[in-house]
Amino acid sequence: xxxxxxxxxxxxxxxxxxxxxxxxxxxxxxxxxxxxxxxxxxxxxxxxxxxxxxxxxxxxxxxxxxxxxxxxxxxxxxxxxxxxxxxxxxxxxxxxxxxxxxxxxxxxxxxxxxxxxxxxxxxxxxxxxxxxxxxxxxxxxxxxxxxxxxxxxxxx
Amino acid sequence: xxxxxxxxxxxxxxxxxxxxxxxxxxxxxxxxxxxxxxxxxxxxxxxxxxxxxxxxxxxxxxxxxxxxxxxxxxxxxxxxxxxxxxxxxxxxxxxxxxxxxxxxxxxxxxxxxxxxxxxxxxxxxxxxxxxxxxxxxxxxxxxxxxxxxxxxxxxxxxxxxxxxxxxxxxxxxxxxxxxxxxxxxxxxxxxxxxxxxxxxxxxxxxxxxxxxxxxxxxxxxxxxxxxxxxxxxxxxxxxxxxxxxxxxxxxxxxxxxxxxxxxxxxxxxxxxxxxxxxxxxxxxxxxxxxxxxxxxxxxxxxxxxxxxxxxxxxxxxxxxxxxxxxxxxxxxxxxxxxxxxxxxxxxxxxxxxxxxxxxxxxxxxxxxxxxxxxxxxxxxxxxxxxxxxxxxxxxxxxxxxxxxxxxxxxxxxxxxxxxxxxxxxxxxxxxxxxxxxxxxxxxx
Numbered sequence: 147x148x149x150x151x152x153x154x155x156x157x158x159x160x161x162x163x164x165x166x167x168x169x170x171x172x173x174x175x176x177x178x179x180x181x182x183x184x185x186x187x188x189x190x191x192x193x194x195x196x197x198x199x200x201x202x203x204x205x206x207x208x209x210x211x212x213x214x215x216x217x218x219x220x221x222x223x224x225x226x227x228x229x230x231x232x233x234x235x236x237x238x239x240x241x242x243x244x245x246x247x248x249x250x251x252x253x254x255x256x257x258x259x260x261x262x263x264x265x266x267x268x269x270x271x272x273x274x275x276x277x278x279x280x281x282x283x284x285x286x287x288x289x290x291x292x293x294x295x296x297x298x299x300x301x302x
Numbered sequence: 303x304x305x306x307x308x309x310x311x312x313x314x315x316x317x318x319x320x321x322x323x324x325x326x327x328x329x330x331x332x333x334x335x336x337x338x339x340x341x342x343x344x345x346x347x348x349x350x351x352x353x354x355x356x357x358x359x360x361x362x363x364x365x366x367x368x369x370x371x372x373x374x375x376x377x378x379x380x381x382x383x384x385x386x387x388x389x390x391x392x393x394x395x396x397x398x399x400x401x402x403x404x405x406x407x408x409x410x411x412x413x414x415x416x417x418x419x420x421x422x423x424x425x426x427x428x429x430x431x432x433x434x435x436x437x438x439x440x441x442x443x444x445x446x447x448x449x450x451x452x453x454x455x456x457x458x459x460x461x462x463x464x465x466x467x468x469x470x471x472x473x474x475x476x477x478x479x480x481x482x483x484x485x486x487x488x489x490x491x492x493x494x495x496x497x498x499x500x501x502x503x504x505x506x507x508x509x510x511x512x513x514x515x516x517x518x519x520x521x522x523x524x525x526x527x528x529x530x531x532x533x534x535x536x537x538x539x540x541x542x543x544x545x546x547x548x549x550x551x552x553x554x555x556x557x558x559x560x561x562x563x564x565x566x567x568x569x570x571x572x573x574x575x576x577x578x579x580x581x582x583x584x585x586x587x588x589x590x591x592x593x594x595x596x597x598x599x600x601x602x603x604x605x606x607x608x609x610x611x612x613x614x615x616x617x618x619x620x621x622x623x624x625x626x627x628x629x630x631x632x633x634x635x636x637x638x639x640x641x642x643x644x645x646x647x648x649x650x651x652x653x654x655x656x657x658x659x660x661x662x663x664x665x666x667x668x669x670x671x672x673x674x675x676x677x678x679x680x681x682x683x684x685x686x687x688x689x690x691x692x693x694x695x696x697x698x699x700x701x702x703x704x705x706x707x708x709x710x711x712x713x714x715x716x717x718x719x720x721x722x723x724x725x726x727x728x729x730x731x732x733x734x735x736x737x738x739x740x741x742x743x744x745x746x
Contacts, residue, residue, distance in 0.1 A: 232351060232374065233370050264367075265370055289374030289375070291353070292361075293352060
């Protein structure tokens with residue numbers, strides 16, 4: 147990861163009218179987003195809405211996904227499992243049990259990958275393809291929203 | 303006071319509620335469907351959770367997703383807005399069962415008032431004037447004629463299991479009754495598999511006048527004046543105003559008292575509206591009660607100087623609601639700006655906004671979630687903005703409304719702005735002497 151490159155990209159975003167910047171090249175992918183603040187002008191009872199980007203660097207969110215070199219050959223045969231519901235993501239059926247799957251496991255259609263708990267109901271999320279787990283995209287015990295990515299699977 | 307409120311709604315009302323929450327120092331959670339990812343209420347809220355794909359039934363109406371979103375964000379209350387789950391007794395119940403405060407009335411109150419026949423009976427028993435009619439189903443023509451003569455023609459024969467204008471016949475005099483009774487019954491049978499009919503007095507060309515109510519858990523129930531919502535197209539309100547141009551203070555007090563009587567009889571909590579029909583003889587009749595905040599609530603806010611959403615939240619949090627700081631003052635008019643083409647029979651016009659300018663100045667309020675460049679999704683209702691103006695009297699409010707509508711620029715989609723301008727030029731509208739038939743005649 148080249149820190150100077152990242153600084154350059156942040157500067158580019160900062161000085162432009164863009165709100166998002168995504169760059170991908172071999173083994174490296176970065177997405178930078180500017181937090182957008184609203185500015186209210188005038189007094190009661192009317193508020194005029196004008197939206198302007200805030201150049202404060204502390205508001206810039208940086209998300210970095212780096213793929214390892216070995217995935218280079220896998221290329222396009224990748225499938226994301228998204229959460230079908232809103233809830234809390236769990237890797238294992240209970241706190242002291244083993245995780246359903248870990249990175250590198252071979253899975254098939256119907257394999258249970260995880261639990262998303264909603265309203266005290268434990269919903270088992272099944273895999274819909276055959277393949278191998280490359281990456282776990284959500285964090286154990288943390289909330290997930292509808293369609294949030296959970297697993298990256300390399301399909302055959 | 304609540305720590306965090308989840309707003310189970312979208313569009314302009316979600317924004318409206320978030321604004322008051324911020325003023326109260328309460329954290330906010332927005333929920334959104336995938337079609338609303340770029341919506342303003344998502345940006346304004348402190349947190350946001352995607353709850354489903356675009357269709358309402360899979361997102362804004364999906365109780366499990368909304369409750370789940372409240373749980374994972376730690377929200378302690380849910381504001382349902384209007385529409386969607388706002389009057390869903392089941393949702394209110396589930397909130398209670400899962401330890402989340404529903405900002406609205408109890409499931410029993412929602413259910414009680416949602417059953418129209420039951421609501422009417424409750425009001426009648428408590429001395430609120432209701433539309434005179436038969437006591438339930440009418441089985442023979444003779445029984446029908448006797449009832450009709452008692453309540454006075456014209457009457458309307460209605461299918462008990464009915465709706466959508468089917469199985470209804472208006473009868474103007476006794477000689478028409480038998481035929482109308484039989485054909486209404488036959489139509490009811492063919493459409494609803496139930497020939498049962500009942501009879502009500504037919505109110506010709508009524509005005510629609512509603513009273514804003516607010517109740518808390520300390521036994522306080524107040525009425526915040528009336529709104530005249532007679533400008534409707536196919537039973538959809540387009541322009542609302544306060545005060546009503548044709549009733550005097552005696553009438554106003556009578557209606558207010560009747561509404562309070564109705565609300566007190568059920569110990570009502572939260573925001574509610576009792577709708578009356580006013581006939582041409584200036585007699586009023588209970589029509590129905592809405593147990594939620596309404597679209598046109600800003601009209602009352604501007605003449606009364608009260609934040610109704612704030613009152614709702616206070617009441618739900620167990621605090622006392624406020625009496626009005628002063629008597630209603632001035633005149634307010636709301637224009638619903640819909641993404642519809644008035645020249646093409648109000649056909650919906652979703653699409654991308656290309657140019658936008660909100661009107662401003664003294665006495666002008668715009669409640670809207672649109673911005674430039676926002677794409678109006680096709681999955682939900684067509685309301686894109688509410689323009690509410692306040693003037694010292696009705697004439698001033700009309701002049702200000704005209705001025706503000708002329709300043710209002712929305713390009714890229716068709717809107718009802720030109721239509722509102724035409725209505726403001728109409729002599730009948732300007733006179734204040736119109737009823738619910740006004741718009742249908744105006745559009746002919």
